Amino acid sequence: MTGLRHFKVLLIGNPNVGKSALFYRLSGKYVSVSNYPGTTVDITRGRRKIGEHHEIEFIDTPGFYNLMTITEEEKVTKKLLLEETPDVVLHVIDAKNIQRMLPLTLQLIEAGLPVILVLNMFDELKHRGLEINLPRLEHELRIPVVATVATKGIGIENLVSRIVCVCEKRYNYQRISIDYTEELSKKIDNICNLLFNQYKISNRTIAALLLQGDEDSLDIIRNEKNFNQIQDILMNEKQNNFRLEYAKILHENAMNIVEENVIIKTGDKDGFIKSLIDNFTMHPIGGLISVIIILYFGFYKFVGGVGAGVLVDFIEGDIFEGIINPYVNRFFDSLLGKTIFFDLFAGEYGVITLGIRYAFAIVLPVVFSFFLMFSILEDSGYLVRLSMVLDNFLKKIGLSGRAVIPMVLGLGCGTMATVVTRTLETVRERYIVTFLLALTIPCSGQLGVIIGLLGGNFKYLLVWFITIVIIFLLSGLILNRYLKGKPATFFMEIPPLRMPILGNVLLKTFSRLKWYALEIIPIFIYISVLIWVGRITKIFDLLTFILSYPARWAGLPEKMGEIFLYGFFRRDFGAAGLYDLQNSITPVQTVVSVVILTLFIPCVAQLSVMMKERGSKNAILMFLFIVPFAFLVGIVLNYILILGGF
Amino acid sequence: MRLTDGKINNIYIVESIEIVDKDALNKISSMGILPGTELILLQKKPTLVFKVYNSRFAIDNFLGGKIYVRTL
Structure with missing residues (x-):
């Protein structure tokens, strides 16, 4: 008889993409789910037994845009990524906004994390007249991709079986690399060559973050024997603002993938009454x-x-x-x-x-x-x-x-x-x-x-x-x-009015x-x-x-x-x-x-x-x-x- | 021109973003706005509202003033 095996699954993604709704469907534990960005203020953990042999701990995190974090909330999530060892990272995105959210997926893949891409709110995508070629997208990203509608419980079974598959290491992740400019690529390699310790995320990601001036990454490499040398390089690079360049490269990479896999058909227009109320409010x-x-x-x-x-x-x-x-x-x-x-x-x-x-x-x-x-x-x-x-x-x-x-x-x-x-x-x-x-x-x-x-x-x-x-x-x-x-x-995404x-x-x-x-x-x-x-x-x-x-x-x-x-x-x-x-x-x-x-x-x-x-x-x-x-x-x-x- | 000087319902291409204020830059790029991005200005009051890809964002004039755009 085999014992119960424990796994850890982290849910991350932009605010207001339905992480909490998905967390509820997956773990059966309720956290406040809403159509308002940023309602999850703490991490929430919920356990669920799947079959006889698996117990999965799901961890819901506050909204997260980028590994270059701004708010305290985002830092909480980053800390989880840097310090815990999740068996699966669910990157939950709003399917109709795949262009905008895919750069983070690429970042996570490059970081070497076991990512599953969850295209949530898939019904709204269809409503907009968009279609995503899932098998092809999966092939291109080389990670599992699952479509869900968390509020209605659609696609959850499929997602659970993919999670189990990744937990058991049955999924064969292949590294894909981001196409950097030659100049940036060289700089990243330079720093990578100076890193000798083992980290929870890949050295390439750490190097990219360091070049963008990320303090948290600087903290975790403090014990490197080449720390001073790395610091000197970073000092010299300080005036080059890589943040924008890096974001642009990720974005271009994402756009190429999207262009090949998202089909735009004519969308249903919002009803007259709905757009009237929408504009009025x-x-x-x-x-x-x-x-x-x-x-x-x-x-x-x-x-x-x-x-x-x-x-x-x-x-x-x-x-x-x-x-x-x-x-x-x-x-x-x-x-x-x-x-x-x-x-x-x-x-x-x-x-x-x-x-x-x-x-x-x-x-x-x-x-x-x-x-x-x-x-x-x-x-x-x-x-x-x-x-x-x-x-x-x-x-x-x-x-x-x-x-x-x-x-x-x-x-x-x-x-x-x-x-x-x-x-x-x-x-x-x-x-x-x-x-x-x-x-x-x-x-x-x-x-x-x-x-x-x-x-x-x-x-x-x-x-x-x-x-x-x-x-x-x-x-x-x-x-x-x-x-x-x-x-x-103030900046905030305006979600569509929903019934x-x-x-x-x-x-x-x-x-x-x-x-x-x-x-x-x-x-x-x-x-x-x-x-x-x-x-x-x-x-x-x-x-x-x-x-x-x-x-x-x-x-x-x-x-x-x-x-x-x-x-x-x-x-x-x-x-x-x-x-x-x-x-x-x-x-x-x-x-x-x-x-x-x-x-x-x-x-x-x-x-x-x-x-x-x-x-x-x-x-x-x-x-x-x-x-x-x-x-x-x-x-x-x-x-x-x-x-x-x- | 700055996004705050744009006209409603015009399509703009982002030319550059002010990079001095790192915080603001991070917020702006997290909305998917980068040089070359196309956006439609939908409203200027009570806050700026624009559409980028399939999302609408509301931002204040402070952030909007850091985005430089040109017409298509």
Whole structure:
């Protein structure tokens, strides 16, 4: 009997070519898949047993353009290539863009890696009237080439069998060489002759990278005995910019292959309606109009109306208030009587009657409807258009259109969004977005409650909205002015508008929801217990008392101190507390409290992620600024509203 | 002329790319834009949009200003 053999398969490729969708099909493990470049922020690993004897570990990587890396994300992938020994490297490309992506395939082949070329989104290629002669392409590249449509699961079986074949070393790779100019070829050979150690990638590739000034490659050859000599050569070559020449050569090589293997027929034109919507969402004015339409219907009507309205009313009112809570109260009353332990589980602040109720009845329905809407927008390709429309505006606050994704995601969950800031290019942008997420952007838990509280009164909703926008702009402008660093640049591929596939949208929504639920439900329960402990030890009373001062200065009832304390633990939790209080406070008090809660420090989870991503010092500085600032804005707003005769 | 000075719906051939800013150069060449590449300028607002091979890209004026083109 033979044992299980383990293999490692790496998925790499440009952003937005369907790596994550393919990873899901191959490994059965779900990572957020979308029609938005750069949504994979970490490497994801998933194992799958194939047949009796093979266990394959699939590794999904962030988007990658070139072995000459720019962003941190790309460096992660390069590091995997340079340091791990994958049995197979799947180079996943968007089939219709083979001209643009084949240069990387050539680079990988030259590097001596066991490459399989995956022509994904093969259906869109056909739609464009292109055809690729697969057997011939395979013959020419001398590597396996497989066509797939990952979102629909087409071509996966074939790919798996090719992977197994390569893993078992049954595929006979033959080196093909790139046609360099004579001059460049000589220079590459010169360096190759000085390299004596063994590397994970070929010496030719290392030499080519060195000539282009690649720092990572310089790092890995540090132990060469001829290191100094190589360094001298590189110093002399520094003024020759090989980067462009090298790119051009790779590109010409790729073009020759493409010209022989891609057949252009007449394509189906996009339908009239599709191209109309496509142009409208990209138009400078049409784009803004579509933002407003989507905000109104997608978020105000759907997330606010259906999620925070109908769903919350049903689960909160009918299920919890109507059925669960009375039952839980009776049950624990008969079990524990009127003791402090009764209060732990039931009563006003019990783990079940408060913690679980908030999590399932108020927050989860809103988060669910938000993620659903977000997934639809993501898969349709709309978010890229939004990035484009907002790029100029975001430049004013030191960001680029790329910042749209973490910011919009922040309307769902600030913690998740803070992690996603990694897709931004510069540290400066990440810092600005992290701060804006912490201060101004309300998460969906809050947003649902805010719309629920103020939605009936458009005037007050507008007051809240304008206040938050002003704070957002001011803090953005100030940060942009005083933070050091290079301004952000923007470039992004615009994918075609696609009709989102229901199954994929649901899968994505549930995977985000799962992440959220695993993250929040324990916290809600934990906080209920904490509140119980805080109450019986009177610490809770003391903190409430302290927080009631700034609350009173802002013209709010003392009870608000308690809600801000909830907010300290979790923003949406505080907002949900406010929901309970709505009938006993005036509209002005409601607006002021909602503004303070929106600005107030992020929840415990977000703070811990901020510390992890931006460093403890930066996170704590942000924290120390935000708490008093939130109250200050509340106090000022209260005065303005009173003076304004509200 | 720079791509930012181009006219909408015109076809251009890339003549050269500014090489001083290495970061920008890398970004531009990763879109498949190299001297000799043919592209169609589709929009100038809210950002530049052009089509190269079968992809459309949106880029800002900062990067667009580093691409020099001539008409076909």
